Amino acid sequence: GENVEQHPSTLSVQEGDSAVIKCTYSDSASNYFPWYKQELGKGPQLIIDIRSNVGEKKDQRIAVTLNKTAKHFSLHITETQPEDSAVYFCAATYSSASKIIFGSGTRLSIRP
Amino acid sequence: EAQVTQNPRYLITVTGKKLTVTCSQNMNHEYMSWYRQDPGLGLRQIYYSMNVEATDKGDVPEGYKVSRKEKRNFPLILESPSPNQTSLYFCASSPAGTQNGELFFGEGSRLTVL
Numbered sequence: 074g075e076n077v078e079q080h081p082s083t084l085s086v087q088e089g090d091s092a093v094i095k096c097t098y099s100d101s102a103s104n105y106f107p108w109y110k111q112e113l114g115k116g117p118q119l120i121i122d123i124r125s126n127v128g129e130k131k132d133q134r135i136a137v138t139l140n141k142t143a144k145h146f147s148l149h150i151t152e153t154q155p156e157d158s159a160v161y162f163c164a165a166t167y168s169s170a171s172k173i174i175f176g177s178g179t180r181l182s183i184r185p
Numbered sequence: 186e187a188q189v190t191q192n193p194r195y196l197i198t199v200t201g202k203k204l205t206v207t208c209s210q211n212m213n214h215e216y217m218s219w220y221r222q223d224p225g226l227g228l229r230q231i232y233y234s235m236n237v238e239a240t241d242k243g244d245v246p247e248g249y250k251v252s253r254k255e256k257r258n259f260p261l262i263l264e265s266p267s268p269n270q271t272s273l274y275f276c277a278s279s280p281a282g283t284q285n286g287e288l289f290f291g292e293g294s295r296l297t298v299l
Contacts, residue, residue, distance in 0.1 A: 079227070082225070104284070105283070105284050106191060107287070107288075109288075114292070114293075115292060115293075116189075116275055116277075116290030116291050116292050117228070117275070117288075117290050118290070119286075119287040119288065122286070122287075137291070148232040162227055162228060164228075166283040166284055170282050171216060171233055171235055171284075172230060172233070172243060172244070172283065173216075173218075173283040173288070174230075174244070175220075175228040175229070175230075176225040176227055177225055177226055177227040178227045178228075179205055
């Protein structure tokens with residue numbers, strides 16, 4: 074069935090370093106891949122997304138890459154700051170339905 | 186302010202006692218959906234609705250019901266709650282489905298079933 078695997082489940086990086094979170098999806102029909110950030114006690118919030126006709130997208134310190142052949146997509150955060158500490162979820166959606174499958178989440182901690 | 190509002194935010198109940206978690210959005214969005222968040226499992230979609238009177242099952246619909254009688258409201262109903270429905274629940278909305286951009290999430294409802 075449809076599945077999104079996300080790694081790692083926890084990640085701790087020094088402030089100023091980069092963080093990378095990776096996801097793999099199972100259904101080649103997936104065509105839209107959003108990333109959500111969830112701060113403590115809040116609902117998830119979209120931070121960046123990518124569509125299947127694009128290989129990379131950047132927004133300031135955040136970038137997402139997509140490899141359709143391998144069915145991988147990744148979130149890259151550069152020059153990490155304390156406010157980047159949160160849980161991050163990748164997701165994949167499908168054109169044939171209005172379903173969305175989320176990964177299991179990555180808890181990112183930024184060490185001062 | 187544009188928002189998705191869920192109530193209650195916290196609830197402790199007992200097995201078998203029917204409960205409803207309300208969800209309301211003020212953005213005139215067509216699409217609304219419910220998710221549960223459990224440790225290590227991420228967010229799993231329970232039900233979604235593309236428009237009024239149009240609802241469909243997500244990945245984990247068992248034990249839940251929904252209704253969409255008005256565009257702004259999408260309540261989640263647990264007819265006979267069980268302990269395995271103890272979870273953090275989120276409602277979300279978007280202008281048109283999951284293909285066209287951002288899902289706007291509520292702040293969550295933490296449910297404990299004893």
